Amino acid sequence: MIVDGRVQGVGFRHYTQLKAMECSINGWVRNRDDQKVEIDAEGEESNIQKFIEEIKKGPSPFASVSNVEVKIVNTPSHTPSHTPSFRVKYS
Secondary structure, eight states: OEEEEEOSSSSHHHHHHHHHHHTTOEEEEEEOTTSOEEEEEESOHHHHHHHHHHHHHOSSTTOEEEEEEOOOOOOTTOOOOSSOOEEEOOO
16 A cells, blocks of 8 residues: 655654554555655455554644555465564665
């Protein structure tokens, strides 16, 4: 997923990591060179939907999400981990 808006330098990646853990999502988040944030998320469909809604809200009044581009890739052969792991990638 690609998140556009005021999403860098406002705690967005940390917020994303916290919400991912709350929603039992595996994956990662990173800043992009174009001032957007990229998120790779895996989990149960209902958890992913809840996670996307949280991402659209953003972490604080200092952040503002103007667009969330979601690309769904189904991987039925993948068995999600029982222990969610979500990390912030740096560069």
